[in-house]
Amino acid sequence: xxxxxxxxxxxxxxxxxxxxxxxxxxxxxxxxxxxxxxxxxxxxxxxxxxxxxxxxxxxxxxxxxxxxxxxxxxxxxxxxxxxxxxxxxxxxxxxxxxxxxxxxxxxxxxxxxxxxxxxxxxxxxxxxxxxxxxxxxxxxxxxxxxxxxxxxxxxxxxxxxxxxxxxxxxxxxxxxxxxxxx
Amino acid sequence: xxxxxxxxxxxxxxxxxxxxxxxxxxxxxxxxxxxxxxxxxxxxxxxxxxxxxxxxxxxxxxxxxxxxxxxxxxxxxxxxxxxxxxxxxxxxxxxxxxxxxxxxxxxxxxxxxxxxxxxxxxxxxxxxxxxxxxxxxxxxxxxxxxxxxxxxxxxxxxxxxxxxxxxxxxxxxxxxxxxxxxxxxxxxxxxxxxxxxxxxxxxxxxxxxxxxxxxxxxxxxxxxxxxxxxxxxxxxxxxxxxxxxxxxxxxxxxxxxxxxxxxxxxxxxxxxxxxxxxxxxxxxxxxxxxxxxxxxxxxxxxxxxxxxxxxxxxxxxxxxxxxxxxxxxxxxxxxxxxxxxxxxxxxxxxxxxxxxxxxxxxxxxxxxxxxxxxxxxxxxxxxxxxxxxxxxxxxxxxxxxxxxxxxxxxxxxxxxxxxxxxx
Numbered sequence: 001x002x003x004x005x006x007x008x009x010x011x012x013x014x015x016x017x018x019x020x021x022x023x024x025x026x027x028x029x030x031x032x033x034x035x036x037x038x039x040x041x042x043x044x045x046x047x048x049x050x051x052x053x054x055x056x057x058x059x060x061x062x063x064x065x066x067x068x069x070x071x072x073x074x075x076x077x078x079x080x081x082x083x084x085x086x087x088x089x090x091x092x093x094x095x096x097x098x099x100x101x102x103x104x105x106x107x108x109x110x111x112x113x114x115x116x117x118x119x120x121x122x123x124x125x126x127x128x129x130x131x132x133x134x135x136x137x138x139x140x141x142x143x144x145x146x147x148x149x150x151x152x153x154x155x156x157x158x159x160x161x162x163x164x165x166x167x168x169x170x171x172x173x174x175x176x177x178x179x180x181x182x
Numbered sequence: 183x184x185x186x187x188x189x190x191x192x193x194x195x196x197x198x199x200x201x202x203x204x205x206x207x208x209x210x211x212x213x214x215x216x217x218x219x220x221x222x223x224x225x226x227x228x229x230x231x232x233x234x235x236x237x238x239x240x241x242x243x244x245x246x247x248x249x250x251x252x253x254x255x256x257x258x259x260x261x262x263x264x265x266x267x268x269x270x271x272x273x274x275x276x277x278x279x280x281x282x283x284x285x286x287x288x289x290x291x292x293x294x295x296x297x298x299x300x301x302x303x304x305x306x307x308x309x310x311x312x313x314x315x316x317x318x319x320x321x322x323x324x325x326x327x328x329x330x331x332x333x334x335x336x337x338x339x340x341x342x343x344x345x346x347x348x349x350x351x352x353x354x355x356x357x358x359x360x361x362x363x364x365x366x367x368x369x370x371x372x373x374x375x376x377x378x379x380x381x382x383x384x385x386x387x388x389x390x391x392x393x394x395x396x397x398x399x400x401x402x403x404x405x406x407x408x409x410x411x412x413x414x415x416x417x418x419x420x421x422x423x424x425x426x427x428x429x430x431x432x433x434x435x436x437x438x439x440x441x442x443x444x445x446x447x448x449x450x451x452x453x454x455x456x457x458x459x460x461x462x463x464x465x466x467x468x469x470x471x472x473x474x475x476x477x478x479x480x481x482x483x484x485x486x487x488x489x490x491x492x493x494x495x496x497x498x499x500x501x502x503x504x505x506x507x508x509x510x511x512x513x514x515x516x517x518x519x520x521x522x523x524x525x526x527x528x529x530x531x532x533x534x535x536x537x538x539x540x541x542x543x544x545x546x547x548x549x550x551x552x553x554x555x556x557x558x559x560x561x562x563x564x565x566x567x568x569x570x571x572x573x574x575x576x577x578x579x580x581x582x583x584x585x586x587x588x589x590x591x592x593x594x595x596x597x598x599x600x601x602x603x604x605x
Binding site: 020047132172 | 196237297299300302304305306313316323326328331334375376377378379423425
């Protein structure tokens with residue numbers, strides 16, 4: 001896996017990639033004297049684990065339908081007017097049920113980072129930028145990717161950004177991403 | 183608390199299953215309190231964070247039966263990174279409620295069973311899997327976003343973050359249980375591989391295999407078992423919303439030594455501060471009668487999964503005002519008075535934080551971590567560091583009252599417990 005690091009680590013810290021491949025072994029030699037067994041090296045095996053879940057977005061499903069139609073849907077409390085950029089159908093301030101509202105498609109970078117590593121699933125996408133977006137008139141922030149800038153030096157807090165949508169929806173929160181708009 | 187034990191934290195322990203690693207810490211604790219007969223233990227509480235790492239559901243009972251604690255009461259406690267701290271408090275609750283006279287609280291994690299980046303994926307599953315994880319689930323990325331906002335809000339610098347790393351790695355030099363014992367400079371930390379801007383490899387704790395055990399007893403029983411028990415005088419537990427994007431931007435929850443006018447323009451907690459940490463701290467302070475933590479505490483073992491979260495936590499625990507965490511470390515306040523760090527530190531040793539080396543240097547076997555802090559704090563208060571570490575380099579002269587702090591998620595569960603000399 002290619003690692004994109006901004007710094008060059010010293011030579012002594014370089015090492016070959018750890019692999020998850022190995023050799024199939026069908027039997028292990030055992031000493032005749034059982035007393036020797038406590039000095040035996042551990043047996044390490046590979047255990048694959050793959051599951052396909054039937055995962056429902058439940059009451060949050062309209063958010064994903066919104067993304068596939070080029071809309072950012074949040075929720076607003078009918079009573080206290082608290083507005084959530086990431087939907088929640090029960091207001092965390094007063095407990096009332098909230099209603100769906102469209103939130104603005106442009107905002108500002110509240111904070112950011114550039115990830116040079118990540119969870120295994122996302123390693124191939126590194127480096128990538130994560131941002132929390134703040135919107136006028138919305139009380140909470142929104143986590144998304146920022147596309148365009150090369151490194152963290154090209155991003156600043158307060159920078160104007162606007163939403164863009166994938167043409168072919170994947171029904172994931174990454175169906176929306178942001179680009180600089182200034 | 184009458185005794186404690188910790189397994190030597192390591193990157194990987196292929197020589198042992200989790201049951202045996204737990205047994206090492208349990209045996210150590212039992213050996214240190216010879217008057218306690220196994221039969222006098224009334225029950226136990228067990229903690230481990232992730233079923234994914236263990237790949238064994240109900241692993242808790244398997245560790246419990248390995249210790250010979252069946253058919254006595256046991257339950258598993260879990261709450262992300264604060265799992266160990268919650269377990270410690272669950273053990274305290276069992277004794278404080280009168281349900282048990284002697285309760286064993288033990289925890290473990292075996293994280294070496296998957297490669298590091300798979301492990302990061304597992305940990306990121308402790309963020310909202312509908313809205314957070316798929317965007318690029320990576321805890322170092324979440325903490326990097328928080329510290330970038332902290333730097334923007336308060337002017338905190340990357341050099342101040344690096345000082346925490348230098349301190350904790352250097353402290354661990356005297357702690358044989360620690361996974362990483364290194365003498366570093368600020369430049370070493372900054373020149374290390376960038377993981378998530380501005381956090382480098384040396385700003386971040388590592389994954390570990392390890393276990394820790396605490397033995398808790400009521401006051402009467404405690405004095406029958408040891409001459410030097412440590413009293414738990416305050417407990418607090420705070421929570422916050424899983425998605426850090428959902429955190430409010432309201433008013434600061436004020437500590438007794440703060441006033442509203444200190445924070446006229448600060449929107450709180452936002453993503454720069456941990457409301458759960460402040461909440462947990464204030465509950466524990468109130469219970470223990472602490473109004474000025476900087477003066478009334480002798481040391482702190484806190485959850486430094488990131489150098490940045492150590493600085494944020496100074497503020498949550500009201501050791502300094504919100505925004506002054508960077509200056510607090512720069513002045514030298516959280517450094518050990520007796521150790522040479524190769525830096526000019528005008529206020530060195532005001533209130534040592536993470537004398538053990540913390541998570542950054544000791545390692546972070548999640549379910550064990552909060553209990554490990556309790557064990558290190560227990561030895562510090564007992565004055566028995568030399569006995570347990572094999573050298574007295576990290577023993578503080580005055581260690582009558584300490585604070586332990588365990589922290590989960592992006593600040594979702596935080597526990598604070600106050601421990602004091604009981605004799």
